[in-house]
Amino acid sequence: MADDPDGGMLSWDESVFRDEHVFEIDYVPEAFRHRESQLQTLQYALQPAVRGNRPLNVMVRGPPGTGKTTAVQKLFAELGGQPGVRVxxxxCQVDSTRYGVFSRIFESIFEYEPPSSGISFKKLFGQVTERLIDDEEVLVVALDDVNYLFYENEASNTLYSLLRAHETHPGAKVGVVAISSDPDLDVIEDLDGRVQSVFRPEEAYFPVYDREEVADILGDRVRVGFRDGVLDMAVLDRVTELTTNTGDLRVGIDLLRRAGLHAESRASKTVELEDVEAVSEEARNLHLSRNLDALSDVERTLVDVVADHDGEQAGDVYDAFAERTDLGYTRYTEVVNKLDQLDLIDARYESLEGRGRSRTLTLVHDREAVKRRL
Structure with missing residues (x-):
C-alpha cells in the first residue's frame, strides 16, 4: 500500500495487542458468559455474609479450564467490597498444608506474613479468629485447587479448623468455597466423618465448554485484547478448534497470547494461521507446565527419574531416585501417589510371575515435552 511503506510490518513502538493482560491467567473479564447458573448458586450461598451471618459452604467442581476460579474471583471482587466481609x-497448589492456608489468611488480615517458624498453629489460629471477632468481620475462604490438600493429607484438618472456628472461638463466622479440578476426587467421601458432618456444601458444577461457548468467550477476548483487524475469523476458528479438542479454555486464551507474540516477533501487524500453528504445542501443554511448576524439588526429581526409567518397576525406579535424593521408600511412595493423582505419571499394579504384584511407573505425557519443561 502506498501509505504503508513497511508493507504491514510493525514499527518498534507498535503492538498487535490493545491490552495484553486480557490473555493472562489472573484476568477477570467484564462479561463472564455461559456460567449464569453457577454464579447464582455461589451468590445464594454467600449472600448471608453481606447480612453479617455465616455463609453456606460451597463445593465448586469441574475439569481444568472451565471457569471455576474466574467465577469465584468475580464474586469475591463484589463481596469483598461489602462492609464487614473479608474474602x-x-x-492450594502453593499452600498445601493447614499452616500454609492459615498463613495466607493471616497475611490478608494483618497485611504481613506470619513467621515461617516459631509460632504454633494454635497461636496463629487464635490471632486470626480473634481479629475477625474484634472487627466483626465474616470470613469467606476459597480453597482453590483444594485437591492438593487431599494429596498431602491436609484437607480434613484444614477444613475442620475453618468450619469449627465458631465453636472454639464463639463469634467467629467462617464460610468455605472449595474448588476442585480433579474429576476422580470425591471430596465429601474422602473427608473425615467429623468434617463431613459440618461441611455439607451447596454444589456448583462447571462442565467443559462446548465449541460454540468457546468461540463466544475467545471472541470476547480477541475484541478486548487485540487491536482492530489483527486477527480474522479463520484464525479464531482454528484456535477454537484446538481449544475445544483439549477441553480447557485456558489453552485457547494462552494460545491467542502466544500467537500474538509470535506475530510480533515477525514484525507482523496481523496474527496469521502460521503463528497459531507455530505455538500450538506449547499452548496444548499448558496444563502439564502448570502441574510441573507447582511441584517441589523432590517431586520434580522423581518426574525426571521416571522420564529416564519410563515403564520400569517401582522398585527399580526407587533405586535411581534414592541415588539422587537419599529419601526413604515411604516418602518415595507418597510422592509416587501424588504424581499419579496429578496424572503426571501412571502407577499401575501388574502381576509378576512368581513374585506377586508390583507397580510399573510410566509417564502420561510425551517424554521430550516433560524434559523440556523440567
Whole structure:
C-alpha cells in the first residue's frame, strides 16, 4: 500500500495487542458468559455474609479450564467490597498444608506474613479468629485447587479448623468455597466423618465448554485484547478448534497470547494461521507446565527419574531416585501417589510371575515435552 511503506510490518513502538493482560491467567473479564447458573448458586450461598451471618459452604467442581476460579474471583471482587466481609483466596497448589492456608489468611488480615517458624498453629489460629471477632468481620475462604490438600493429607484438618472456628472461638463466622479440578476426587467421601458432618456444601458444577461457548468467550477476548483487524475469523476458528479438542479454555486464551507474540516477533501487524500453528504445542501443554511448576524439588526429581526409567518397576525406579535424593521408600511412595493423582505419571499394579504384584511407573505425557519443561 502506498501509505504503508513497511508493507504491514510493525514499527518498534507498535503492538498487535490493545491490552495484553486480557490473555493472562489472573484476568477477570467484564462479561463472564455461559456460567449464569453457577454464579447464582455461589451468590445464594454467600449472600448471608453481606447480612453479617455465616455463609453456606460451597463445593465448586469441574475439569481444568472451565471457569471455576474466574467465577469465584468475580464474586469475591463484589463481596469483598461489602462492609464487614473479608474474602481470601488460597492457591492450594502453593499452600498445601493447614499452616500454609492459615498463613495466607493471616497475611490478608494483618497485611504481613506470619513467621515461617516459631509460632504454633494454635497461636496463629487464635490471632486470626480473634481479629475477625474484634472487627466483626465474616470470613469467606476459597480453597482453590483444594485437591492438593487431599494429596498431602491436609484437607480434613484444614477444613475442620475453618468450619469449627465458631465453636472454639464463639463469634467467629467462617464460610468455605472449595474448588476442585480433579474429576476422580470425591471430596465429601474422602473427608473425615467429623468434617463431613459440618461441611455439607451447596454444589456448583462447571462442565467443559462446548465449541460454540468457546468461540463466544475467545471472541470476547480477541475484541478486548487485540487491536482492530489483527486477527480474522479463520484464525479464531482454528484456535477454537484446538481449544475445544483439549477441553480447557485456558489453552485457547494462552494460545491467542502466544500467537500474538509470535506475530510480533515477525514484525507482523496481523496474527496469521502460521503463528497459531507455530505455538500450538506449547499452548496444548499448558496444563502439564502448570502441574510441573507447582511441584517441589523432590517431586520434580522423581518426574525426571521416571522420564529416564519410563515403564520400569517401582522398585527399580526407587533405586535411581534414592541415588539422587537419599529419601526413604515411604516418602518415595507418597510422592509416587501424588504424581499419579496429578496424572503426571501412571502407577499401575501388574502381576509378576512368581513374585506377586508390583507397580510399573510410566509417564502420561510425551517424554521430550516433560524434559523440556523440567
Amino acid at each position: 481470601v483466596r488460597v492457591n
